[in-house]
Amino acid sequence: MNFPSKLIEDAVSEFEKLPGIGHKTALRLVLHLLKQQPQQAQQFVDAISRMRREVQYCRECHNISDADLCAICSGSKRNHKLVCVVENIRDVIAIESTQQYFGLYHVLGGVISPLEGIGPEKLQIDSLTRRIEANGIEEVIMALNPTVEGDTTIYYLSKKMEHLPVKITTLSRGVAFGAELEYTDDMTLARSISSRLPYENYLVQR
Amino acid sequence: MHLESIHINSFRNYAKSDFSFADGISIITGPNGSGKTNLLDAVYYLCVGKSYFNGQDGNNVKHAETHFFIKGCFADLGRTDTVTVAYRLHDVKLITRNEVKYEKIAAHTGRYPVVVIDPDDTLLVVEGSEERRRLIDNILSQADTAYLEALISYNKFLQQRNSYLKQRYSQTTDHVLMDTFDAQLHRYGHQLHDYRLNLIQAIEPDFNSYYELLSGGRERTTIAYQSDLAQADLLQLLKGSRDKDMEYQRTTLGIHRDDYIISLNGKLLKKAGSQGQKKTAIVALKLALYQFVRRNKQMMPLLLLDDIFDKLDPDRLKNLLRCIDGDAFGQIMITDTEPGRMLQALETSRKKLHYIYLT
Ligand SMILES: Nc1ncnc2c1ncn2[C@@H]1O[C@H](COP(=O)(O)OP(=O)(O)O)[C@@H](O)[C@H]1O
Ligand SMILES: [Mg+2]
Ligand SMILES: [Zn+2]
Numbered sequence: 001m002n003f004p005s006k007l008i009e010d011a012v013s014e015f016e017k018l019p020g021i022g023h024k025t026a027l028r029l030v031l032h033l034l035k036q037q038p039q040q041a042q043q044f045v046d047a048i049s050r051m052r053r054e055v056q057y058c059r060e061c062h063n064i065s066d067a068d069l070c071a072i073c074s075g076s077k078r079n080h081k082l083v084c085v086v087e088n089i090r091d092v093i094a095i096e097s098t099q100q101y102f103g104l105y106h107v108l109g110g111v112i113s114p115l116e117g118i119g120p121e122k123l124q125i126d127s128l129t130r131r132i133e134a135n136g137i138e139e140v141i142m143a144l145n146p147t148v149e150g151d152t153t154i155y156y157l158s159k160k161m162e163h164l165p166v167k168i169t170t171l172s173r174g175v176a177f178g179a180e181l182e183y184t185d186d187m188t189l190a191r192s193i194s195s196r197l198p199y200e201n202y203l204v205q206r
Numbered sequence: 207m208h209l210e211s212i213h214i215n216s217f218r219n220y221a222k223s224d225f226s227f228a229d230g231i232s233i234i235t236g237p238n239g240s241g242k243t244n245l246l247d248a249v250y251y252l253c254v255g256k257s258y259f260n261g262q263d264g265n266n267v268k269h270a271e272t273h274f275f276i277k278g279c280f281a282d283l284g285r286t287d288t289v290t291v292a293y294r295l296h297d298v299k300l301i302t303r304n305e306v307k308y309e310k311i312a313a314h315t316g317r318y319p320v321v322v323i324d325p326d327d328t329l330l331v332v333e334g335s336e337e338r339r340r341l342i343d344n345i346l347s348q349a350d351t352a353y354l355e356a357l358i359s360y361n362k363f364l365q366q367r368n369s370y371l372k373q374r375y376s377q378t379t380d381h382v383l384m385d386t387f388d389a390q391l392h393r394y395g396h397q398l399h400d401y402r403l404n405l406i407q408a409i410e411p412d413f414n415s416y417y418e419l420l421s422g423g424r425e426r427t428t429i430a431y432q433s434d435l436a437q438a439d440l441l442q443l444l445k446g447s448r449d450k451d452m453e454y455q456r457t458t459l460g461i462h463r464d465d466y467i468i469s470l471n472g473k474l475l476k477k478a479g480s481q482g483q484k485k486t487a488i489v490a491l492k493l494a495l496y497q498f499v500r501r502n503k504q505m506m507p508l509l510l511l512d513d514i515f516d517k518l519d520p521d522r523l524k525n526l527l528r529c530i531d532g533d534a535f536g537q538i539m540i541t542d543t544e545p546g547r548m549l550q551a552l553e554t555s556r557k558k559l560h561y562i563y564l565t
Contacts, residue, residue, distance in 0.1 A: 112366075112383070112386075113366065114366050114367075114369040114370035114373055115365060115366055115369040117373070119370070119373075119380065119383070120380060120382075120383055121380075148359060148362040148363055148366065148390075149366070151390065152363070152366065152386055152387070152390065155386045155389060155390065156382060156383060156386045159382050159385060159386065160382060183306045185308060185309060185310060185313030186313050186316070186317075186351040187310065187312065187313055187351055187352075187354075187355050188313075190351060190352055190355070
């Protein structure tokens with residue numbers, strides 16, 4: 001496409017770099033901004049630039065944060081003896097949106113996968129063990145994906161915590177709520193049967 | 207369980223074709239290059255979700271087309287299941303059963319078990335251990351999904367461990383990480399080992415009697431399972447070989463090195479067997495594996511026989527057809543270039559016959 005303006009062309013090509021934004025959408029967004037009052041557009045630009053400049057990573061849990069310590073880590077209603085280990089920030093957002101979890105988090109920044117060049121030293125593992133020791137954490141929930149890399153990471157972490165007086169738990173895996181058994185794949189069904197629960201636990205889960 | 211009908215679209219030499227099958231024996235005849243093997247492969251796709259004869263999905267798209275689509279109806283105990291396999295070049299493959307899409311293709315494996323006997327089978331005897339492992343893995347995966355799941359996990363952990371061994375030169379070895387991989391390989395390795403050992407023990411009697419039935423002779427056939435894990439615990443083995451593994455930058459011990467050794471009267475089939483003995487032994491092995499899957503799944507697998515006339519001498523062929531004609535086998539599909547030969551051979555069959563002529 002030929003643009004009558006180099007300025008517009010530059011703006012469009014910046015929008016296009018964003019995930020999920022194609023050429024047409026980029027152009028639509030730019031033309032929309034062009035129609036706005038200058039100070040409105042300025043607000044948009046400022047918000048993005050401040051976000052990029054000022055967002056930091058929490059020194060305790062490595063979640064995104066406005067301050068040195070994030071809102072979750074500094075929350076007084078949170079259970080500070082309970083830590084949920086997750087792969088990335090998206091997982092924090094997913095678990096937070098359940099509104100069922102009131103402990104703290106620890107964002108590893110990935111899972112162990114030598115095939116992709118990710119060894120333990122690239123992840124926030126030392127800081128986790130230090131945190132457990134220093135803050136007297138009582139339980140660590142391993143909320144990692146049920147994959148080979150997730151399992152490797154859980155096992156590795158549990159080895160690293162062996163000497164610490166902390167309880168380690170994992171998410172249960174099985175048939176999704178609302179799923180029909182007939183249409184659940186054999187593997188999931190087999191795993192759900194082998195990791196079956198006493199009925200009292202089932203009631204609690206619901 | 208049997209396949210009632212198939213619809214094939216843009217698959218290999220097929221533009222758009224429909225076939226129906228008998229629950230007995232379907233005899234597929236036609237000259238060379240008419241698409242007999244391709245038809246069997248389309249059937250295999252419906253059963254297992256991948257190609258038996260031609261490897262990669264991309265190879266199976268009809269030339270100058272961008273996708274293939276196969277649909278089949280399986281009848282089982284009065285109900286009909288519809289299975290579809292759709293593949294678009296450079297895209298993901300989609301498999302559905304009764305209009306529900308599988309999240310993982312592996313979850314389809316074993317629902318409609320199938321065993322194939324084809325001319326390339328002799329490779330099983332002459333080639334390295336990989337061919338034999340692939341056959342046994344295929345059978346066990348169909349017989350039990352838990353096996354396939356464990357095998358996929360083992361292979362991924364093995365890949366990760368090997369990848370770590372290759373990169374390690376840039377850093378000091380993290381022995382906790384090595385312990386982690388070892389523990390996982392140990393866990394899945396012994397599971398797989400037990401499955402394989404059990405299979406080999408379970409098939410031995412059938413293997414023997416099928417060989418006898420086919421050859422009319424009295425040679426004693428044995429199949430032995432050879433594994434690093436036979437003598438020792440994999441955790442100990444891996445610990446013991448860690449230095450060596452670091453030097454070689456790969457995992458030198460484990461069930462990925464397993465082999466199955468076939469002997470005839472105590473002599474290695476690979477070395478001492480004649481062409482005829484090798485072919486007969488492999489057919490007998492496949493029939494024994496068929497019975498293994500049948501017992502485990504409590505259902506009759508499909509049996510696909512490709513070009514067996516070129517493979518066995520007339521006597522052995524007659525014996526084979528008599529073998530599979532009985533109640534121990536379910537739906538069968540056989541290919542041949544000459545319709546007359548087949549008609550004659552199956553004249554006295556007790557099963558329902560159905561002819562498919564390709565041109
Ligand atoms: N991807 C493809 N697209 C179109 N035709 C193909 C493709 N692959 C193979 N063929 C054709 O299929 C035929 C071979 O079919 P095949 O099933 O092996 O025959 P048969 O087993 O009856 O001898 C050949 O004529 C070949 O050209
Ligand atoms: Mg052929
Ligand atoms: Zn925090």
